[in-house]
Amino acid sequence: xxxxxxxxxxxxxxxxxxxxxxxxxxxxxxxxxxxxxxxxxxxxxxxxxxxxxxxxxxxxxxxxxxxxxxxxxxxxxxxxxxxxxxxxxxxxxxxxxxxxxxxxxxxxxxxxxxxxxxxxxxxxxxxxxxxxxxxxxxxxxxxxxxxxxxxxxxxxxxxxxxxxxxxxxxxxxxxxxxxxxxxxxxxxxxxxxxxxxxxxxxxxxxxxxxxxxxxxxxxxxxxxxxxxxxxxxxxxxxxxxxxxxxxxxxxxxxxxxxxxxxxxxxxxxxxxxxxxxxxxxxxxxxxxxxxxxxxxxx
Amino acid sequence: xxxxxxxxxxxxxxxxxxxxxxxxxxxxxxxxxxxxxxxxxxxxxxxxxxxxxxxxxxxxxxxxxxxxxxxxxxxxxxxxxxxxxxxxxxxxxxxxxxxxxxxxxxxxxxxxxxxxxxxxxxxxxxxxxxxxxxxxxxxxxxxxxxxxxxxxxxxxxxxxxxxxxxxxxxxxxxxxxxxxxxxxxxxxxxxxxxxxxxxxxxxxxxxxxxxxxxxxxxxxxxxxxxxxxxxxxxxxxxxxxxxxxxxxxxxxxxxxxxxxxxxxxxxxxxxxxxxxxxxxxxxxxxxxxxxxxxxxxxxxxxxxxxxxxxxxxxxxxxxxxxxxxxxxxxxxxxxxxxxxxxxxxxxxxxxxxxxxxxxxxxxxxxxxxxx
Numbered sequence: 148x149x150x151x152x153x154x155x156x157x158x159x160x161x162x163x164x165x166x167x168x169x170x171x172x173x174x175x176x177x178x179x180x181x182x183x184x185x186x187x188x189x190x191x192x193x194x195x196x197x198x199x200x201x202x203x204x205x206x207x208x209x210x211x212x213x214x215x216x217x218x219x220x221x222x223x224x225x226x227x228x229x230x231x232x233x234x235x236x237x238x239x240x241x242x243x244x245x246x247x248x249x250x251x252x253x254x255x256x257x258x259x260x261x262x263x264x265x266x267x268x269x270x271x272x273x274x275x276x277x278x279x280x281x282x283x284x285x286x287x288x289x290x291x292x293x294x295x296x297x298x299x300x301x302x303x304x305x306x307x308x309x310x311x312x313x314x315x316x317x318x319x320x321x322x323x324x325x326x327x328x329x330x331x332x333x334x335x336x337x338x339x340x341x342x343x344x345x346x347x348x349x350x351x352x353x354x355x356x357x358x359x360x361x362x363x364x365x366x367x368x369x370x371x372x373x374x375x376x377x378x379x380x381x382x383x384x385x386x387x388x389x390x391x392x393x394x395x396x397x398x399x400x401x402x403x404x405x406x407x408x409x410x411x412x413x414x415x416x417x418x419x420x421x422x423x424x425x426x427x428x429x430x431x432x433x434x435x436x437x438x439x440x441x442x443x444x445x
Numbered sequence: 446x447x448x449x450x451x452x453x454x455x456x457x458x459x460x461x462x463x464x465x466x467x468x469x470x471x472x473x474x475x476x477x478x479x480x481x482x483x484x485x486x487x488x489x490x491x492x493x494x495x496x497x498x499x500x501x502x503x504x505x506x507x508x509x510x511x512x513x514x515x516x517x518x519x520x521x522x523x524x525x526x527x528x529x530x531x532x533x534x535x536x537x538x539x540x541x542x543x544x545x546x547x548x549x550x551x552x553x554x555x556x557x558x559x560x561x562x563x564x565x566x567x568x569x570x571x572x573x574x575x576x577x578x579x580x581x582x583x584x585x586x587x588x589x590x591x592x593x594x595x596x597x598x599x600x601x602x603x604x605x606x607x608x609x610x611x612x613x614x615x616x617x618x619x620x621x622x623x624x625x626x627x628x629x630x631x632x633x634x635x636x637x638x639x640x641x642x643x644x645x646x647x648x649x650x651x652x653x654x655x656x657x658x659x660x661x662x663x664x665x666x667x668x669x670x671x672x673x674x675x676x677x678x679x680x681x682x683x684x685x686x687x688x689x690x691x692x693x694x695x696x697x698x699x700x701x702x703x704x705x706x707x708x709x710x711x712x713x714x715x716x717x718x719x720x721x722x723x724x725x726x727x728x729x730x731x732x733x734x735x736x737x738x739x740x741x742x743x744x745x746x747x748x749x750x751x752x753x754x755x756x757x758x759x760x761x762x763x764x765x766x767x768x769x770x771x772x773x774x775x776x777x778x779x780x781x782x783x784x785x786x787x788x789x790x791x792x793x794x795x796x797x798x799x800x801x802x803x804x805x806x807x808x809x810x811x812x813x814x815x816x
Contacts, residue, residue, distance in 0.1 A: 340536060340538065342534050342535075342536050342538040343538050343540065345503075345505050345525065345532075345534070345538065346532070346534055346538035346539075346540075346599075347540075347551070348504075348505075348524065348525040348526045349503060349525050349526070349530075349531055349532045349600075350526075350531065350551050350552030350555055350599070350600075350603065351526045351552055351555030351556060351603070352526055352551070352555050353524070353526050356555070360551070361540055364542045365540075365541065365542060
């Protein structure tokens with residue numbers, strides 16, 4: 148018999164955790180199929196397919212996409228497409244750059260002893276623990292001061308003027324993602340025996356070849372976990388993006404926030420559902436990589 | 446070949462900074478000359494500087510002072526990948542993400558060898574270590590002994606002038622280790638290349654080596670053939686570290702060109718006719734060393750010189766030998782008796798409390814300087 152008897156309290160706690168975690172998500176997904184445009188109350192699914200959208204007041208009676216009416220509506224929305232494009236562009240760019248910087252700093256912290264090493268290590272934790280809003284305001288202040296000074300000094304005008312946009316959002320994302328990547332890669336490097344690198348050099352590989360052929364392939368699972376974590380963080384970042392974005396750099400979280408201030412149609416729910424699906428797949432991939440890594444270690 | 450010596454270490458000092466900020470010499474003024482085709486061992490307990498010495502030959506560390514020569518060429522700060530030596534690591538350091546074949550091919554690819562040549566040489570190396578047909582396995586899918594052979598083959602496939610081995614058999618069980626010792630020695634003789642072998646296991650060093658450097662505290666205590674370091678240890682440390690010894694403190698009573706007699710207070714007797722080593726003077730306080738297997742026990746008083754009355758305090762049967770512990774006057778002493786006959790009958794051997802006589806053969810004793 149299992150010595151750890153199941154207490155009813157533990158079961159109740161587990162159920163509550165799952166309810167509070169997943170009930171809002173289930174509700175959100177359900178409402179994305181709502182026939183009511185007002186989306187205050189669930190009025191049932193859209194029952195029929197038809198050539199064109201038929202409305203009865205605020206209720207959708209039939210649609211070419213049937214119950215998936217709001218998803219089709221979403222697909223036709225150019226603003227959403229643009230926001231999604233911006234989000235992915237920023238996420239991919241920031242992930243690639245922050246993974247490179249984070250991996251390099253993790254290796255440097257692991258391999259070399261230098262005077263400011265304790266400070267560097269501490270400096271990595273600070274962006275993780277300080278409130279995002281502080282970082283957001285900080286980034287905004289920095290960019291506006293810097294850009295103001297540059298624009299004034301070089302007498303820039305019109306399109307040449309530096310302003311907030313895709314670049315500032317991407318730079319800010321890189322700044323807050325680097326510590327996460329570094330910490331994940333560092334964890335992977337902790338058990339890394341330097342004799343692997345010595346063996347490679349002993350067999351005739353120079354430093355760069357050693358890194359390319361031995362070190363990097365061996366820490367790749369850690370680097371991939373770091374990159375995926377950074378990617379998901381960038382995808383759903385709101386606060387920092389809110390402060391650093393400008394015209395033409397609206398991301399999905401910013402766009403949804405904008406929609407909510409006007410009218411909440413089930414289109415927002417449809418958008419959220421698609422989004423959850425993407426993030427879920429990313430997390431699943433992360434999990435699979437970590438599992439495989441664990442198997443290799445055992 | 447360019448030089449008589451495969452590897453030469455000249456006045457090597459290697460200092461490290463400890464975490465407390467102190468300077469520590471891991472290797473302290475070491476000079477070694479390792480001949481071509483020699484099986485040379487560095488023997489010592491952990492922290493004696495043997496591994497650091499090996500790493501300086503490989504190029505993983507640079508000496509603080511002195512110079513390493515390989516085939517007569519000063520190495521200076523030459524990186525490991527430009528030295529014609531290869532290493533078998535204690536942890537094997539096999540590349541886990543590569544197959545056995547890819548592990549062996551790695552070093553040849555670095556030389557720029559062609560695919561068919563790599564294939565031929567890897568196949569040959571795998572045959573040599575009896576791992577034919579294992580080329581597609583990953584290191585994790587091999588036993589410890591097989592991984593050890595892959596590590597050996599990966600270094601040997603490069604046909605180095607000198608092979609460096611850092612406790613390569615340390616992780617294997619006793620029986621496999623003994624097999625591998627003989628196999629390594631045979632391989633070295635067959636290939637004719639220089640092996641520099643680091644170990645803390647004195648039996649391993651004695652089994653395989655042409656010459657041994659016994660190291661302690663960063664210094665070479667003695668360098669010589671296995672017979673020399675065992676039979677003529679140059680100081681108490683070596684006598685104690687290699688094999689076992691009974692030690693007695695004493696004082697030189699008389700000294701001639703080739704014989705010394707020493708008064709040993711704990712035996713309350715003088716041992717006469719012992720061979721002398723250089724640098725001893727009359728009246729000097731010395732240590733007399735006698736190996737346990739070189740003492741004879743008799744049950745009769747033979748009225749001989751160097752014969753002492755003793756009492757058996759304990760006997761320990763360990764299969765091939767029996768260890769007999771004795772009290773002689775105020776001294777305690779250990780004697781190793783070979784079990785040439787079956788000891789099933791308890792009467793066939795000494796019993797605790799029995800009175801016996803010990804014969805110290807002077808030619809088997811050593812007079813050593815006090816440390």
